[in-house]
Amino acid sequence: MTKPGPLSDLTIIDLSRVLAGPYATMVLSDLGARVIKVERPDGGDDSRHIGPFKAEGVPESAYFASINRGKQSIALNLKDAGDRAIFEALLARADVLVENYRPGVMASLGFGWEALHARYPKLIYAAASGFGHTGPDSQKAAYDMVVQAMGGIMSVTGWPGGPPTRVGTSVGDITAGLFTVIGILSALHERGKTGVGAFVDVAMLDCQIAILENAVARYAVTGVSPGPLGARHPSITPFAAYACQGGHIVIAAGNDGLWQAMLDALDLGMFKDDPRFASNSARSDHADAVAHVIESRLADAPPSHWLPLLDAAGVPCGPLHNIQQALDYPQTRARNMAIHAAYPDGTPLLAAGNPVKISGHGDPVTRPGAPSLDADRAAILKELGL
């Protein structure tokens, strides 16, 4: 018998909209937490109106449904006295409040961190914002695209000399969502010791800086901002997409042993003693020559020929999957990473699963649907005795 998730004792009040905050509360919900979305009465979460939609002419957002599965919804006008009383009754019973308004909006409603902390000392208050609650830009709004640009990740993504290139998913929002979850769980850990909640302040821009890793180290050492490198790693070689007959494969031979194994697998033993390729540093200095050697051989056959040879030699490699191939891949299926969530009306919706597998807990291949706006009002009011 499996338990309903390690966070099943937690209640999250979620004022957040669109992606960073809702992604954070989706992760918490997938791990068992109860998430109550508090939405504006006029239309609710903005992402209810952002595509892709269920079908032509059916303005039911698949985007909203995929990120808000398993949550409850109540529509509250936080400027209305009656609705404020409901909101306060929710906070009194909650463990965590999540919001992603611009800094200052909650305080102007009388629900800033200081005010809430005084009234609900155990409550953890997590704010995910574009630029954070401090600093000269704190009052500015940001979306994913803005922080991808300002945080530097676009400067190292794409091809040398090519146009600016966005990371194809909203890593600005998603990494902020993940760090927000980490902040919430860290504050919960501390509350377990002290009994007192804390304010968690996560900025999307900060999170973009935090994931630059190697690019910061290269700049720190050289004083020169690195540029984009197309499809290869800056300091591990070979570690790139290489052209084959009719396609590309990725080869990631991260150390000398794997390099030698790759040369054997591709029948390129004549390069074993080539001084240009004697170490990872040497290979990185001659990355173009490495690519030329590999691609000259790979051009003879398609990916389906080369991947089994490299696999058999233990060389990390793989095909370039499109979204369908990634979701249909047997390992993806075996790990319950392609699941069914549902639209508010119960229609199933293919979605990504929960990547945090914890022993003793189920890992269902179906998840409850996303809520219609205000769907849970009656049940919540009854529960609150209002």
Place this chain on the structure above:
Amino acid sequence: MTKPGPLSDLTIIDLSRVLAGPYATMVLSDLGARVIKVERPDGGDDSRHIGPFKAEGVPESAYFASINRGKQSIALNLKDAGDRAIFEALLARADVLVENYRPGVMASLGFGWEALHARYPKLIYAAASGFGHTGPDSQKAAYDMVVQAMGGIMSVTGWPGGPPTRVGTSVGDITAGLFTVIGILSALHERGKTGVGAFVDVAMLDCQIAILENAVARYAVTGVSPGPLGARHPSITPFAAYACQGGHIVIAAGNDGLWQAMLDALDLGMFKDDPRFASNSARSDHADAVAHVIESRLADAPPSHWLPLLDAAGVPCGPLHNIQQALDYPQTRARNMAIHAAYPDGTPLLAAGNPVKISGHGDPVTRPGAPSLDADRAAILKELGL
């Protein structure tokens, strides 16, 4: 007076190498946890030998130093009886074990999850691997590049018709690191209720699926795998990098009000009633026309002319920063996101800060250095009474 981080009561034993695991334990360390790296005696963590290096001819890795700041190091041969006894004494006092070996390696050493759980029932065991501990590919090795390719993110990154494009940072490792932290903290939360540890199994490939968001929804709705879109968002318009005189800026006008505000700010009021641009859906269907309208105006002046106008109108926008500009940006500095860590010899090293800001805890602009291999052996043995 600030406290030393919300996780300061925790001890993490860290067998992990290179990036996914070490990034996870860096996040935990930045939040106050004590992290003891257990490294192989012959060379230690592989990333000690991966560039960028401190200087030409100085094989001290800036990459290693930036990810392993504030950790301790002890070199142990887990096949040696004496070293195994030290390792077991560490586990007996630890809260969490982190490893990123291929599944099966720890069991072959006698340190698999079942064996350790029987001996140390409170211990949380977190494994970050390429493909996870279950499924047909579980025994295969993966590096960042492999899961970026197989997980689909490369299929939506880059330009239509262009070559495959890697996300310029190791999002395959980093997202696995972040989900591993979330798994560890979730298991700690449950241990607070039950007193019993759990096994956390995070796969890099799973994490790539989990961050596809919009791309999965688009595929779910259409049955067609989406392709790359260069520098724009698939379903929000305008939400892209646009060319100006001598550069690019990002404009992210995510709703109708912001679209109108942008038209006013750019003196493009003649398009206010254009039916092609009447809603976000309509604008997304005419994204090329939107870009043409915007870029025709932006071509008249450089980014420094347009950004203040858009800022004043409240339209989310921003410059494309290179790494130096991102790190030197006043908001980045104000948020302590460009900090100094240090090489093992104490030489300062510019690095990214901790994006999880939690009230009551310090957010230092200097962090302790990374350890030399086995630097803490004597102190640890003394502490263990060995």
